[in-house]
Amino acid sequence: MKRVLSGNEAIARGAWEAGALVAAAYPGTPSTEILEELSRFPHIYCEWSTNEKVAVDVAVGAAYAGRRAIACMKHVGLNVAADSFFYASFTGAEAGLVVVSADDPAMHSSQNEQDNRRFAQFTRVPCLEPSDSQECKDFTVAAFELSEKFDTPVLLRTTTRTNHSSTPVELGERAEATPKREKFPRNPPKYVMIPAHARKRHPVVEQRLLDIAAWAEKAPINRIEWRDRAVGVVTAGIAYEYVREVLPTASVLKIGMVHPLPEQLVRTFAAGVKRLIVAEELDPVIEEHIRLLGIPCEGKSIFPLCGEFDPTVVRQAAHAAGLPVDRAPLAAANLELPELPARPPVLCAGCPHRGVFQLLSKKKVPVTGDIGCYTLGLLPPLSAIHTCGCMGAGIGVAHGAAKAGIGERMVAVIGDSTFYHTGLPALANVAYNKANVLTIILDNRITAMTGHQQNPGTGHTLQQQPTEVIELEPLVRALGIHHVATVDAYDVEGLETAYKELMAHDAPAVLVARRECALLPEIRKRWVPLEVVEEKCTGCGICFRIGCPAILKSDEVDAKSGKPLALIDGDLCTGCEVCAQLCPHDAILTRDQVRVAQEHQPASCATPTSEGN
Amino acid sequence: MSERTAFSFVLVGVGGQGTLLASNILAEVGLAAGYDVKKSEVHGMAQRGGSVASHVRWDSREVHSPLVGMGEADILLSFEKMEALRFAAFLRRGGTAVVNDQAIVPVTVSSGSSVYPGDEHLDRVFGALGATVVLVPGERLAQEAGTVKAANVVLLGAVSRLLPLPEETWWECLAQRVPKKFLELNRVAFASGRAAVHLPAQTAV
Numbered sequence: 157m158k159r160v161l162s163g164n165e166a167i168a169r170g171a172w173e174a175g176a177l178v179a180a181a182y183p184g185t186p187s188t189e190i191l192e193e194l195s196r197f198p199h200i201y202c203e204w205s206t207n208e209k210v211a212v213d214v215a216v217g218a219a220y221a222g223r224r225a226i227a228c229m230k231h232v233g234l235n236v237a238a239d240s241f242f243y244a245s246f247t248g249a250e251a252g253l254v255v256v257s258a259d260d261p262a263m264h265s266s267q268n269e270q271d272n273r274r275f276a277q278f279t280r281v282p283c284l285e286p287s288d289s290q291e292c293k294d295f296t297v298a299a300f301e302l303s304e305k306f307d308t309p310v311l312l313r314t315t316t317r318t319n320h321s322s323t324p325v326e327l328g329e330r331a332e333a334t335p336k337r338e339k340f341p342r343n344p345p346k347y348v349m350i351p352a353h354a355r356k357r358h359p360v361v362e363q364r365l366l367d368i369a370a371w372a373e374k375a376p377i378n379r380i381e382w383r384d385r386a387v388g389v390v391t392a393g394i395a396y397e398y399v400r401e402v403l404p405t406a407s408v409l410k411i412g413m414v415h416p417l418p419e420q421l422v423r424t425f426a427a428g429v430k431r432l433i434v435a436e437e438l439d440p441v442i443e444e445h446i447r448l449l450g451i452p453c454e455g456k457s458i459f460p461l462c463g464e465f466d467p468t469v470v471r472q473a474a475h476a477a478g479l480p481v482d483r484a485p486l487a488a489a490n491l492e493l494p495e496l497p498a499r500p501p502v503l504c505a506g507c508p509h510r511g512v513f514q515l516l517s518k519k520k521v522p523v524t525g526d527i528g529c530y531t532l533g534l535l536p537p538l539s540a541i542h543t544c545g546c547m548g549a550g551i552g553v554a555h556g557a558a559k560a561g562i563g564e565r566m567v568a569v570i571g572d573s574t575f576y577h578t579g580l581p582a583l584a585n586v587a588y589n590k591a592n593v594l595t596i597i598l599d600n601r602i603t604a605m606t607g608h609q610q611n612p613g614t615g616h617t618l619q620q621q622p623t624e625v626i627e628l629e630p631l632v633r634a635l636g637i638h639h640v641a642t643v644d645a646y647d648v649e650g651l652e653t654a655y656k657e658l659m660a661h662d663a664p665a666v667l668v669a670r671r672e673c674a675l676l677p678e679i680r681k682r683w684v685p686l687e688v689v690e691e692k693c694t695g696c697g698i699c700f701r702i703g704c705p706a707i708l709k710s711d712e713v714d715a716k717s718g719k720p721l722a723l724i725d726g727d728l729c730t731g732c733e734v735c736a737q738l739c740p741h742d743a744i745l746t747r748d749q750v751r752v753a754q755e756h757q758p759a760s761c762a763t764p765t766s767e768g769n
Numbered sequence: 770m771s772e773r774t775a776f777s778f779v780l781v782g783v784g785g786q787g788t789l790l791a792s793n794i795l796a797e798v799g800l801a802a803g804y805d806v807k808k809s810e811v812h813g814m815a816q817r818g819g820s821v822a823s824h825v826r827w828d829s830r831e832v833h834s835p836l837v838g839m840g841e842a843d844i845l846l847s848f849e850k851m852e853a854l855r856f857a858a859f860l861r862r863g864g865t866a867v868v869n870d871q872a873i874v875p876v877t878v879s880s881g882s883s884v885y886p887g888d889e890h891l892d893r894v895f896g897a898l899g900a901t902v903v904l905v906p907g908e909r910l911a912q913e914a915g916t917v918k919a920a921n922v923v924l925l926g927a928v929s930r931l932l933p934l935p936e937e938t939w940w941e942c943l944a945q946r947v948p949k950k951f952l953e954l955n956r957v958a959f960a961s962g963r964a965a966v967h968l969p970a971q972t973a974v
Contacts, residue, residue: 160796160806264811288807288835321809321835322796394835401833467838486840489858491894496855497883499783499875501819537880700880705818708879727917 161325163318166289167256168193170296171226174252175331176200178218180211182577183606184230185265186319187258191228192609195618199333204609204618207547207577208233212240212255216309219249220347222337224300228256231272232546236578238275241309245279246357247347248307251334252300256312258319261437262464267527267546269462271439276311276415280365283311283415284377285393289323295412298377306368308361313414315437317394317464369416377412380425387479388429390422390442390453395435398470405480406433417445426451433458433479437465503532505706506674506683506730508645509598512569513540514702514734515651521567522557524550526579528571529605530598537701541569548578551586551595558591565659569596573603573611576626586664587635594658594665597628598645600673608676632666639663645671648737674730684731684747688722692743695719699735699744707735775828776804776932777837779859782848783873784821787921790946791846792823794925797942799827802934809835818875820852846928848907848921849873851886854894863899866891867927867966869907869920903927903966910961915951919958922947926962936963 161169167190171179179202181191195202205211208229218225229237234257241255257275260266276283282302284295292314299310345353372378384405391399392411399408409425411417426432426446434443434455443455458477460469472485503510513533516523517540525531525541526549534541543553554566570579575597586593603609610616612626632640639661641654651669658665672679688710695714699707699722710723722735722743736744745753778795782788792808799806804827811821824837837859845860846867847853853868860866868891877883895902905927907920914923922943929939940959947955 158800160793160800160808316811317809317835320811321807322793323807323832323835324800324805397833397835466836467834467841471838486838489840489862489898491857491897493854493857493894494886494890495883496851497875497877497881497885499818499820499852499855499877501784502876504818537876703876703880705876705879708874 157327158324159327160322161289161293162189162320162322163286163289163292163314164189164320165193165322166292166325167228167296167312167314168197169325169327170293171254172197172200173293173328173330174297174300175224175333176226176252176254176300177223177333178215178225179203179228180205180214180225181228182206182208182211182233183603183609184208184233184258185606186260186314186316187228187230187233187256188606188609189319190256190258191618199330202618204603204611206612208237209240212237212244215253215255216240216244216247216249219251219253221340222250222334224252224334226254226256226296229258230266231257231259231270232266232268233257234272234275236547241275241281242279243349244309245281246349246354246361249303249309250337250341252303253309254296254299254303254312255309256314259313259315259438261315261317264316267544269438271441272311272313273414273441274439276313277441279309279311280361281309281311281415282306282368282413283313284412285313285414286318286412287393287396287410288318289321289325291412292318293325295377302368306364306371308364308368313393315394315464321394365416369418372413372416372418373420375413375418378418378421379410379412380421381408381410382428383407384480385429387431387433388425389433389435390425390446391435392442393437395437395465395470398465398467399435401467402471402474402481403479404482411442414442417442419449422446422449423451426453435459435470500535501532502535502703502705503529503538504675505704505725505728506732508600508669508671508674508732509533510538510702510704510732511645511648511651511734512596512598512669513538514648514738515655516540516567516569519655522562522564524554524557524566524568526550526568526570526574527605528574528598530569530571533569535703537703547574548582551579551582551593554593554595555582555586555589555591558593559589565592565594567594567596569598571604572597572599572601572613572628573609575628576612580631583632583637583666584635587637591664592662594655594667596667596669599628599668599670600645601670602673602676604673604675608673628668632668637664637666639665640668641666642668642670645669646732646734648734674732679730683729684750685726685729686724686731686733686736686747687745687750687753688724689743689745690721692741693721694741694743695721696740698738698740702735702738704735706730773829775826775830776844777827777842778825778844778846778928779837779842779856780823780825780846780848781852781856782821782869783852784818786821786848787918788821788823788848791921791925792825794942794946795825795928797945798934798939799825801938801942802827804828805830805832807832807835820855822856844928844931846924848924850888850891854886854890857894857898860895860898860900865901865903865931866895867903867905867924867931869924870904871908871920901968903968905962905965907962910965911958914958914961915954919955922955922958923962923965926959926964927966929959930963930966930968
């Protein structure tokens, strides 16, 4: 049976069909849906781990215990997990161990662009790279087999375009899982990486790589497609699809295992074509290897190193290099577009982070940010974030600036899930080394950015089991931080009062700004759109300056100032009341006032609220 | 070998408008009609009220690239008027832009000094491409069907009118995606979108 599956759904399907029994991940675009999908299958344990390093350790432990296991993350997650990935390469395991790295060329949702095929070279681990959803499934199964055949972790490297493209996939049955073991292995020379043991493992790892390379020469995962021999293209992953589209007559060496490369196969292919081209997104990983073999080839001299390929980019580059393209690139149409207002992603209407950023913007303090929806606090009109590097970085950066003696008081903001991920050790450092940093934990009770995943603060696991809530305040106090306050993130005045109190102490302080994400299904049911009283609104514009997408400029203008009045979009407004609290003219009705006003109106036609699709 | 037929779609809008569901259904319809299909979209940060785009391709032969090239889309389906302009360059010469008659004002307009472009640009820009613009009152028709949330189904109905497939193929794929109790509502929404296109069938292709 064929079904259209996204690359992520297909990887999940592959892991399930391969009989994997343990899966661990931390959410991160473009990898998140792998575990969400896998968690719906029967007979497999799936978890959101607290971070990617923990997820890899969990998968390693399961594989040591003799069960197939998979850990999934976005590219930068593998940076967090690198330490674990390296030792796992040295130890191998007792059953298949697969790590998925979903790279994000073009940084659709990431802080940097990196090519994690480099991690495969760095750790001496084989790396498979699929081109479509069918291969996402097949390569996941192959990765488990390869892992067991050669006693190595296997890196399955994808890119956003394969993760989030959907193509037809032939579904298969689930393989029988390896039988449960009663005893954990006692094999210190293999699993206890003290120097004496690790020194013996290193040559084993190097030999393993040679063995895999020899296997790769004959493995069907790499294949030559002979067509016209004037041009031959070595390619992998999504780039293969663009090459087939744009250079339909060219011979192709399709690399399914990008590390280690099948050197003899490359030599055979190179010898069979007049002009050898390498088409790969991001780094010249394959190109460099081919050059090391002493084979002349062209790659990054033709195709861009930065950003993502698409048919237009590949066709233009190939055409300019004189390659046999299907047709010349289209001349760009001169559409004489008017100036189009940018539509950047924004903090949603009702976002509980808005009140905090309104306060920080007003206070004009330096704010070190972190990774999550709240990074959007950097955008105008709030413009309240001044650094954002990676998960958990903000608190440490604030601490460092404070220790450098900067003349301003540093504020760090971090979301609940990010705090559990890597914020906790950084806050322990602030407490231990005594910096007067104010850390604001933006606790919206969910991992929101990636689409509402559970985390240690929500009381539920990925597979919807009730569990302990790791309460933030006792946790923070246990670190030795004495100045701790919790405020409803919608309470504008309460936030400012708590902020002032905490800033009065020259010591580490934590403000927990708590309110559920307004988009959670149970919260949506409680939305009450607010209304503007036109007679009171003066068009002063204060409510426009909190960047709420539900607050629009009305066509009506104030008679005195000539400025447009405020208008609230009833479809978007959740009724958080932050704007109503800030309005100096009481021109925005609160939820209670809206309800009263509606009771006094004649019954109008009821608006259906049920979901249509 | 039979003659090759292929269709490329670019669906654009604002995060949260339901473009992903519409592109899922479009891919399934293509598969059900016997085409090879690929679909591509963007998740994550871009969804927070930002501009979003999905690509769908149908081909009677193998589809390679999941992305549609610039100037290669047969149909640009825009859930929002300004986004139709932003992504206009994807449409091929002589293609069709199906545009939802809805303006979602970005904060760069409401809290800044930017100006939302007037409707006259739609005709001018797509006219320059020799393209047809079909303006569909998606929200109004969906509201009449029962809920404004069915606007994406109205728009799919409009697109269906431009393609050489039996209405049943569309409806069967839709019915699988829609909760049972909203079947009738969605049927009305789909039919009203289909009826909103006053063109000879298959003008787009």
